[in-house]
Amino acid sequence: MCIDTSAENASRLRDMAVRMRKMALDMALSAGAKGAHIGGGFSCMEIMAVLYGEVLRLDPANPLSPQRDRLLISKNHCTIAHFPALVERGYIKEEELASYTVNGSRLIGYPYDPEIGLEYSGGSLGMAISVGVGQALSAKKKGLDYRVYVLMGDGELNEGSIWEAFMSAKQFGLDNLTVIIDRNHLCYDGTTEDVMQLGNLTAKMESFGFNTINCNGHDIKELLNAFVCISNNGPNAVICDTVKGKGLSFAEGRPEWHQKAITGEQYNIALSDLMEGKVI
């Protein structure tokens, strides 16, 4: 894996993240009164941009290529970040984004559709990592050099079977597996530390045998450098410190914005902040 950490590349990815943020705002507005998963979507926007813009080895023209990297979105309530990334990478057209709340569309309800880069159907938390272990193990057994990435939320680390999977990733020597944790410090009912404390997450991951890297999850350069530090010695964890609802000043760090409708006025505030460079 070769990561370009140059200033030019970071600037390109920053522009990509800005476009994705704009698309996400449009999606949130189009969702209307039903609302959208704002908080966890906007916390992982730059992570998605760096993954799809730089890290992942993908070929949208040959979406099922056995050699492709697999990205499983475990914290699935972030489609307003994921789908714009699929647009940027050429899996779907931007026009299709509006259909993500439309009955029966191929984007509604966290579907599995690897033809358009949707490698996993999640929603219930904590389950994708085990699948990622299976896929990474398969690569080892078949001598394929693809890598498996699993994007997780910090809240879902409360789920027990995740730790079963972490143990097995080390046991099976899965250096081709990378866990990316969107550490936005919030779950549905409050802060992760108030509801069910994660404590020293870095130490926890290291004690489970993960090469663990910390970074600011909204800083493109730090994210790129984190992926440079991916090791071929044991499974990897990238803990990205983020802000839930990042870029929506009225929503940042507020649990009630986990899922909520935005008004036209709020849309305008967020968009002008974004365009004025106040967000990233």
Add this chain to the structure above:
Amino acid sequence: MNITKGKVRSWARLGQRATFFANAMPEIAKENDDLMVLTADLAQLSNLGRFAEQYPDKFLNVGIAEQNMIGVAAGLAMEGYTVFATTYASFIAVRDLEHVRQHLSNLNLNVKLIGTAAGVVAARSGVAHWASEDITFMRALPGMMVMSAADCVEAYEMAYYAAEHKGPVYIRLNGVPDCPAVYDENYVFEPEKLSIIKTGKDVAIIGTGLMVNEALKTADILEENGISCTVANMHTIKPIDKDGLNKLFREHRLIVTMEEHSIIGGMGSAVAEYKATLDNTPRQIFIGFPDSFTKAGTPQYIWEQFGITAPQAAERIKKELGF
């Protein structure tokens, strides 16, 4: 492979689990490059020791982590493996249920779940180890095929069938060593078809798992009383054999279902769900576990507490028929 009289005898001594994992699986592995067998720290108990030695690359022990086992199985299946995952039936069908639903059923993955010690085989281990609702849970999952082996020959045949069949399958194995043989070496296993073991005129007793043997014993008792019985083995509970059932409904005046499982949602319920859509069908007696647990003891003791032994079933049937 050629099944001989001697093999049937020795398998019956070994039981369904050993027949499946120590006899069928190594042979299947020989012919199947993309096969994986997963266990959750029950390799020895499941008689997988020989398989693990012969095929270390096709064997994976995930430790005491049954939920992770299902996800890992899903990931392997997504990459083209045919995966057999096994642990106690109660763990695989209850503890793992959401992983099974979300991954195997939802994504229609090629994973075979082999639930062992179904029913109350693990009698003295208590309720935790009894599988009494696994059929209910598994057959509710879209796309999940549900099978239950009557004896060792059938367990052996099911292993081969499951390896070939594409999509998720749940196989319920019950029986420890000395599993009574229902079939001999000439048995022709027909998936998705009721297996009619004997034909009579009055009562059709449909059994599954160990209850097939108990159904045959029930029929013997009833025939001493002049009641003629058909005995059918429903080895495939889902999809259900509607044609086979139509014939039983047409030709008998009473239907009896016998299962080592709760009567809520089990094989009897599956029969009743179909029967309810038809006009002029016979009444049905459900022989199975009532809506309760019971104290632990030997399997025979528990069967008696639940009223599912052949003499108890025969009494209920005689009463229903006015004998």
